[in-house]
Amino acid sequence: MANRVDDDGRPMRTGTWVTASAHIITAVIGSGVLSLAWAIAQLGWVAGPATLIIFSLITLFTSTLLADAYRHPDPVTGQRNYTYMDAVRAHLGGLKVRFCGVAQYSNLVGVTVGYTITASISMEMVRGSKCFHGKDKCHASTTLDMVVFGCIQLILCQVPNFHNLSRLSILAAVMSLTYSLIGLGLSIVKVASGTKLNEGGETRTTSATVSEAQRLWRIFQAIGDIAFAYAYSTVLIEIQDTLKSSPAENKTMKRASLVGISTTTIFYLLCGCVGYAAFGEDAPGDLLSGTGFNHPVWLLNVANVCVAIHLIGAYQVFAQPIFSFVETSCRQRWPEVKFVSTDHQITIPFLGGMSFHVNWFRVVWRSAYVAVTTVLAMVLPFFNVFLGLIGAVSFWPLTVYFPIEMYIARAKIPKFSVSWMCLQALSFVCLLISLIAAAGSVEGLVQSLKTYHPFKNEA
Template identity: 65%
Template sequence: MASTTTASSLQINNDLAQKNLDDDGREKRTGTWVTASAHIITAVIGSGVLSLAWAIAQLGWIAGPAVLMTFSCITYFTSTLLADAYRAPDPVSGKRNYTYMDVVRASLGGRKVQLCGIAQYVNLVGITIGYTITASISIVAVKKSNCFHDHGHGADCKPSNYPYMILFAVIEILLSQIPNFHKLSWLSILAAVMSFAYSLIGLGLSIAKAVGDGHDAKTALTGAEVGPLLSSSEKVWKTFQAVGDIAFAYAYSTVLIEIQDTLKSYPPENKMMKRASLIGVSTTTLFYMLCGLIGYAAFGNDAPGNFLTGFGFYEPFWLIDFANICIAIHLIGAYQVFCQPIFGFVEKKCREKWPESKFIMTDHTINVPFCGEYYFNMFRLVWRTTYVTITTLIAMIFPFFNSFLGLIGAGSFYPLTVYFPIEMYIARAKIPKFSFTWVSLKILSWTCLVVSLVAAIGSVQGLVTDLKKYQPFKTE
């Protein structure tokens, strides 16, 4: 009787364990299209939205909206191709792939896996550096706003960015101890709310400025005009850089697979991810159009590089402060969304190489008041702290907002948003060479390559110009 009871108990425990596991033996995923949309909005509506008024000012009323819509459509199209690659060979019942590199390995293999890894992780590192720069600029803008309010708009208010980069780094070191992507939903939802908040504030202030008394901002169909303050070569370079800034504003393909890996199995993950991508990209495009076009209408050809920290607005100072605080909170969350794949990749490789290392493998349980048990790992603490520290140091060396964003956007858009999704689709669908579909996809891919190269050249030139002007030992 006892043995029968024991066997029944074991069977019940096994059944319960199976119910808490997915088909790959991992803890059951609970994500939905709502949480995936929040992750996407967190990843997409980031610091990119702040530079769009400047980008539109370089491109003008015709090319600006056209470039925005083109990037939007391409991003959504390729994200649907990428969503189908999460499981292979079948997009619904095939084997799961947990990272972008795993997807490329399953669909393409060979050296393209290494090329994908280089492109993805260099881009992720670049984004985290860019977010460190942007967050510090936003925090400094709060101090500047209060200084201008107290001492007048002509006051010499130039606090240093460095202390705030360090403060941002300390916060990220703490948050980086969150074990993995699956524990980040609350942070992404908070960050998404913040991104809506500061985008709406910026939009509202732009509308008020555009329709206000004494508004005399000059705009043009072709954007900033060549003249005494802008040479023809500078116009070309800034146009290229503006394309890179817009490309950066749509960068989320690097974490799409990691986001999809948080989704529960039914409805099928690819269908939920496509729905989330449509909602995320549509929502962000609407915000981008409004912020970019109305921002350009408000500031004209003299639009600042960052329309909430460039002080096209001075009052109401408290609202500008609140918007910049929202930016900082959003970027705190977005930083984690983009760096978690890096953390996971390095930690997985280290566990595989040194499986006997107690330093790497041992988790220590800590009881955190009001939060329950927390699993603490020494290797995770040391490695993630080191990563945040290094990216912060690089941000201190290159604190240039527009040029850095343009370079990251140019470097990530073609390989990760366009090339690999298209190549994987061609391979999986076995599309014949030189067929209409094959030629159409290749033309799209090659065109995007040219656009990315042009944007990269413009951004590098902008960085070189910024470095020549930069005086690191003076406050900004």
């Protein structure tokens, strides 16, 4: 009988570049793609696509560095790092580990809240399609849809770990490509039907109804939206930990990153640019929302169903590292507490003796997490602003700073050498970009809160 455990004694990993690419596409082509037409509308025809390409190249470069951090000290034969924090601990240590933990898990919580918001909007689009795509103005709340989404996650969050999510991620990746293609197709039809391309400035919107200050804040927020669209470095190590060891995990992960990021960048450019061409300066924050396309209603419903299904899977991709971190920490701290450390086998009647293992701490903790993120989504249902803030806050530390610092430590690059200065310059520029984008998103959040009434949001 074949050995069913890996070199570290854990269950045999079976992931390939295909499953890793699916995880990446599921994580990257998320709700962010729906806001890219709006983001490019703020930046213009030159700066918008250029910003997308620059972010994709930076993400591809740093993901390559991060893939080599999975094992330490040797990237092929060294000891495994199961999480992003483990990699930082092995390569850097000290206070940087805590900084990484705060940045990573705050980002993951924010993403799961953001995905709850986005999925509920799409669900409401389907449920109220006659209203949203008709002549009457809608006054509908997404609260019920958030509750439904949360109930679905209550069930799925009991999936033990990342290794059991490959099929869900593949389905989610297919859904993300489907609704992206629908949005792209509808935009092309709109342009072909006679809509004129935006004739405004090259670097910003020129609408007379927007003040100079608002234009600047929107540009900053758009940069945050694009940063969010490439936010997958947070879970890269966790994805890499699902790969089989032959060929080497870092080699497979680099291939998966190239496939995943290239695929998503092509979709981003198409959806963002064609969406901007279709709507001009009036590009909606959510391309498939009621302020976007109106017909055909059935196709829009299909697209929004795909969005909801995709985000059901994407939520799990970002939530599983949180679950794993908390549960591992608790088992290490209280190994003698059976409620935390013991799994109970439960047999399902009438199914041929089929059984599964239940850990009551996992049930309680994960259910509580889903409940909290659902309530937070109800309190802060601001799509564009929320995504921009998450992207801005997490982009520099997780996508740029830590991968570069770990590479410098691993390669023993001397301070003030040409390579060291180039890498530090890249990190500093990305820090400035993150600060600018965060400022724009915070300002947008403040403006949204001025007119917001909790639990009475318009979908």
